[in-house]
Amino acid sequence: MASSIRVRAIQNGDVTDVQTLIQHPMDTGLIKDAKGELIPAHFIQQLTFEHNGKTVFLADWGTAVSKDPYVKFAFKGGAKGDDLKVSWVDNKGATDSLTAKIQ
Amino acid sequence: MRIHPALSFLAAVLALVAPAVAAPAAEKPDPAADAKAFQDFFRKKFPQVKFEDFVNGPYSMNEDMRKQWEEKEQFPPYEFALEAGKEMFEKPFKNGKTYADCFANGGIGIRQTYPYFDDKEGKVVTLELALNRCREANGEAPYSYVKDEMAALTAYMAYTSRGKPFDIKIPDDPRALEAYERGKEYFYTRRGQLNFSCASCHVQNPGERIRAEILAPALGILNAMPIYRSEWSGMGTISRRFTTCNSQIRGVPLEPQSEEYRDLEYYLSYVSNGLPISGPGARP
């Protein structure tokens, strides 16, 4: 199975533009399934971006972040070919991570 | 005011249909003239919309929504389905063959030629139907027409055809013309408890809100299929779109890929000939 994380990190002058899309249900815990049973909350709580061992962006998320969450930001100090590590952890303790190259 | 041109268009369509009903021998259906009238109607109704933009549905009609769409397209919600579709398409069946063996050009860049009229069978064959036939011919179980797998496969095939104009052919065969005419009739026939036809929403009122939603123009509506709908929190095929439409007007949906729906898809695709494939799409 492919990674749950898609990243585009593009060097644009002196900043690196980063866009990420993650496959995750982001269930709120307030919705019932087709059988009328409450679907328990299941959502990413923290998403971290690291460049050269330094955290360049940290997201704390609640259940109000959309399904298959998307986030975009930019940071200075990156260069083409550098590694950018993305990792998340959800409220059930599941995690995933991916290292992408800045393009 | 708004309804007026729509009515005159309907009148024109009826004028085309009526003689055929009254005196069957009188006039042969003229799909090419239909398509021209259909496209001219939308051009005239929405002079500010660029022709190619009709494939973008409600986003061609509302600025605030267009901005939200452009933001979504930066990293589109159908991305995961598209990747899954590519993987599925390339993975061989148990017998070692692949989808590519079932289609012209290995299935790449051919979406714009579907549906087509199969002269051996005497019926319309859609892409979704052809995909399941391909599976069955290779000993695999068919997919549901309204679920994720079919949407993922058609998403990938549409993607390989992006930018290619719809190129639906109606051969000079009375059965093909009949299929086309039946599709047209289905499109303009009122049904369901709300007594709406497809045209009530998608010809007479595109760009208008029906409750919370902005209606898409019928012209180009299939070019963007399959679609990720935020309302569905997921992907949907043409089959899903048709059955949902019928439910929304409180009608009883037909079986996906029933002959009626296939004929409808034939008609609706034909009148969008010339507009580019833009699928997979993202919709509210």
Next chain:
Amino acid sequence: MTASLGCSAEQLATRRLILKGVAAVTLIGLGHAAFGAAPAFAANDPYPEDAFRLKGAAEAIKALYGREHEPSDKIKLDAPEIAENGGVVPIALTTTLPDVTSISFVVSENPNALAASYKIPEGTVPAVANRLKMAKTSNVIALVESGGKLYSATKEVKVTVGGCGG
């Protein structure tokens, strides 16, 4: 084949199992603790569990920042007038405020008002775009922590199709 795609039966089954687990935990009185297991990593930046669990905007902001906020015209909050669907509302922020250390989004009328909070380390551009769920028409309050102070910008987003559906 099927397992590689979204909503499999397997996934639904898992959901049901977990539901049972939660019910059991509730019976022995631990309540939400089942979800409260703090992630092991990011010890320096603990997840602000409490702020995310509070109902109202004011309480959540207080729990997160512990201070008042004042409106600033140096924050540009970009959100639609009418959300095409409450489940996916694109919201973006840029600011010219100096020394920004965090940016947060609060949706006043959501069941839990705090939606997302972002740490902005030095060298990161004080701008973020994300997609949020909105239950109904509501103010979106964007907060920017700058030079130890808290600034805000507010915009109303109309929601006609709520983001709490399927």
